Amino acid sequence: MLSIRELSAWYGAVEALHGISLEVAEGERVALVGSNRAGKTTTLRAISGLVGRRAAELTYRGADLQHTNPYAIPALGIAHVPEGRQIFTGMSVIDNLLVGAYTHKQPVQRRERLDLVFSLFPRLAERRQQAGDTLSGGEQQMLAIGRALMASPSLLLLDEPSQGLAPRIVDEMYEALQRVAQTGVTILLVEQNVSLALDFASRAYVIENGRISLHGSSEELVNDERIRASYLGI
Amino acid sequence: MAVLQALVNGTLVGGVYALITVGLTLIFGVLEIVNFAQGEFLMVGMYVAYFSYVALHLDPMLSAVLAFGVLFGIGAVLERWLVRRVLHGPEISQIFLTVGISIALQNAALAFFGSDFHSVHVPYQTASLSLGPIPISVPYLLAFAWGAAINLLLYVFLVRTDFGRAMRAVAVNAVAATLSGINVSRVRMIAFAIGAGLAGLAGAVILPYAYVYPTIGLQYVVIMFTIAVLGGLGNVNGAVIGSLIVGITQALSALFLPSALQNLVVFALFVAVLMIKPSGLLGRSHAH
Amino acid sequence: MRHFTKLVAGVLALAMTFAGLAVPLAASAETTVTVGAVFPLTGSLAAFGKTSVQGLQLAAKEINDRGGIAALGGAKINLVVRDSTSDPADAANATARLIDDVHPIAVVGAYASSLSLTSSSVCERRGIPFLTMSFTDDLTNRGYKNTFQVVPKASVIGSKQLNYAVDIAKAAGDPLKNIAIVYENTAYGTSQAKGLQAEAEALHVHVALFEAYPHGLTDATPLVQKINASNAQVLFPISYFTDAVLMIRALAQSHSKVQIVGGAAGFVIPDFVQTLGSLTENIMSIDTSAYDQYGSFEKAYLAAYHTFAPHEAYENAVSLFAIAAALQKSRASTPAALRDALASLDVKGGAFSGMPGSGVKFDANGLNTDAYPVMVQWRNHNLVTIWPASGHGVQAAVWNGKTVK
């Protein structure tokens, strides 16, 4: 459903991705792993149009993302949970979620999405009137994911959901993500914690210095010597 | 008694100030630029009301809606063609772009409308109601009512509607807003247009007790800035509170101090507040 | 990008065009006498600059229609107008440029005192006569040889404003005891208010409120509250139009019945009655010219601009009439000769009838000693002269609703 061929991306005049190719099929869970500054976040930002990019192919369900305005991409079914959560500070939890549902105007549908988010993250329901920036880090991450889910996405781009969170919270988060995936949402996950990522995803790409260096099923990669040495510390 | 009268007057004037200032605050909140042409938008609004009165005998309280529309259009065009280009540019461009627009508007008014003073004649112009022994000016009261209504409407718009929420979202985090499917450029354009429109509306509403000529904006612009910064630039509720503080301070200080020093007190208060809280009373702190 | 470069090019081209327009064609010198006019046509004083120029243009037309300056072979007045802007330094620049460009025999300007002060300095240094209807005392206190003030100076206007009011009140049987003076914080306001205050002290009138306010009010209610609290019998506001309007409306809203005696400027212009309508009824003001005595000038102005002629229009016209009279008398063809002719000028009646004293005669400092202020009053949307009672064509004053005989 998401096809990427020869994707390059720039920050200003600096090229940060050098022609990567990547496929995500309907219903899959795919991880993109690599070290710091390897280009993982840039890949997601390039898909969402937040950085300058050029590609031989960059399509989602046949729609050409290169010729779509960044703000129109969510309406195609892609929801992006950015690195560092980026919740709307000063706005309440419920307002954050409602902004997430900006492209979905029907009240009934919104009600359903809200119920779904609150059932996935009951703690958000408790704090619905609280300002977003008064939440704990884990709650903020849940809010960011919940906000993305409000748009009823078919593809969820997740950028470092475990960053800066206590292990217990991370487990809780990934349980919730499992349930999200079970509802049929395709997931492209960027994660620095490689074992966590390979655990969750069925396939993974390894990115190094802006290029894809390896890809395969999670099982293959877990057993790959290079991966074990460089990323899993075994 | 005199104090009570001053409080009443100060509150009324404060309500009017809130109406005049809220547009500036909205523009700063969403686009993070200080619009130095806001006084000229007010001036154009006054001319719209004046010409509506001359040509159509429309009361400024009604032509205020028309003034809003005209300035909304002007604001949208200016944002689309000019302001947008400096939003990511250096601060200097942001400040002096709107200074340039204000010079051009002032002199356009001079060239096309002439330098004469204009005002309107409405029956309630010098009327006043009596609240016990305290007279309350009707034109101020009407302007105050408009101010209250607009601030309430704006509040409802920002809090209860999707587009208003989107506007707040853009103000806080434009990237996350884009990722939520919000057309950030369009939201900014409309925020600028609404901000300009509100200045136009305010201009119309104050016309019954004031007058218009090309450089009238200069008389209001400093007080606008003071209030907007005092309340916290970008914070709409802050603008209301700042307006009331300035209105009441002016009225009360007039009781004890020479009128010539009236604005000195306001400025001193303004500087003092910023020394204690550099982002204004209700302003959010910026990581700049 | 390219289309913006074009925009800049266009803007520059336009600017150059204006710059080009500004350079006048060399005047054919034989049959014309060039007189310069420097007035604020832009900025906050633009409205008054405009009416001043209108008055001058009508005066020039009147002189030319009557065959020009007969003594100079029917030479026509060629009036060259320049924008002083509302800034004193620019007024000086504009004057210097005017002198360089067209070599006028005299300059008339610049309405506001601050502009006239710098403009007259330039004229003094170049030896060009400068005629003005600005009020400030400074203009003729500096020992300049080339500055001529056709109107009484501010301190005199201020003292007469009170003096006449005291006389009128006495005649009405309601002696003046307690007054309020509010004045704008400008050169005009402060110098006139000082004259008023000094006169009040001399006449033992109690000043219950002596208050300066910043010019360009956005709200007059605090000021009006002070006025009301002072319980003054009479209010003497010294204000330009904009503040006068706010103040009078706010006074009406507070049900104030105080008798207003304005300090000229904003109180005696067409905009005042057009804006305030019947609120102007019985408001008095000191003034430097008598509207009901303008004669043919008044009719010509009304026909051309559909309002009565404000005092600055007439008084600037008087400056030009004085120049014409001096030229006629002396056949002067140089600024220096004109200066001497002006210094010894003594004319009465005719076009000068609208000036109280109906004449122009300058003292050593260049002050018109014939002129004195008059009190005028709004009646039924018109200004009538009411004091001094001995003057020509003076009508009865109405003091606090009571007609004074």
Add this chain to the structure above:
Amino acid sequence: MRIDTLWGRRALLAAGAIALLCVPLLHLSDYTMRIATMTCVYVVAAAGWTLIGGYANQITLGQATMFGIGAYVSTMLFVHFHLSPWIGGPLGAIAAALAAAAIGFLVFRLWGAYFALVTLALAEMVRILVEYAQPITGGPQGISVPFVRNSVWLLQFPEAKDYYEIAALLVILALALARGVQFSPLGYRLRAIRDDEVAAKLAGIDVFRTKMIAFMLGAVLSALAGTLYAQITGFVDPDSVLSITLSVQLALYAIIGGAQVWWGPLAGAALLVPLGQAMTGSGSAAGAGLAKIVYGLLLVAIVVIQPLGIAGFVKDIRFRRRKPAAPSQAVTP
């Protein structure tokens, strides 16, 4: 042609300075010389703005305060104590530097728009106080500088053009200072603050002190310009030397010329002062209004196209700089 050697550049600058001093040899009209003289005054005043506003990006909208202090202090000393402006001017400059220190102490922790607006408010406070202190300052009526006699010692000459050489010397002094600062360690520190204040602080720069030095130096320049202005016009009042309009104008000259380089104020004032004068020539309000619309539009066009002003255009030409072809649309927060 490019002159890249150190001595070559110095020779060029010296030639420029000499050319500036030799302008009177052209025998231009009195009016033209008057405008040339006024242009020099504004170059110096705008250079004062550039040191803080341009070099450090602390956009003050209150530079008129410094100009006004220079004009008032020297004029008051001259009128009340018959003190020559040659002494009154430096005293005014010291007073302005002290005022700058006080203002800087209050405002330097504010950022961006807040900084700009607070400097504007403080400038208005100064204007109100000067108007109120009538016995000393002459209040809103201002002070007329009496013409005593033609005298170098009293800095009094009959014509504005007679001030030209002094004004030109002051320009050379001011630009030498501005250039010196630009290429000095102080200049690097100011640039670091302009680019990123937080990073500058982390790099160990005493941000407050650096801004303060630039602000005070700038105040001295603007104040000296104010002194000269008062002598030339023979009249100071709050509206002309302490107004917001003047503050904005000084900043404009610097910005249009290029706020980040020492010669920006020169380029800006040399373009805008004569242009502004040319435009006021029209004899009708509509014409004058139309001319000033052009002025406003010119400003709009320049800040939109080239925020670095004339200096930016020159840089583009000299380096034939081409922007890298932008890839498809990107959103910046």
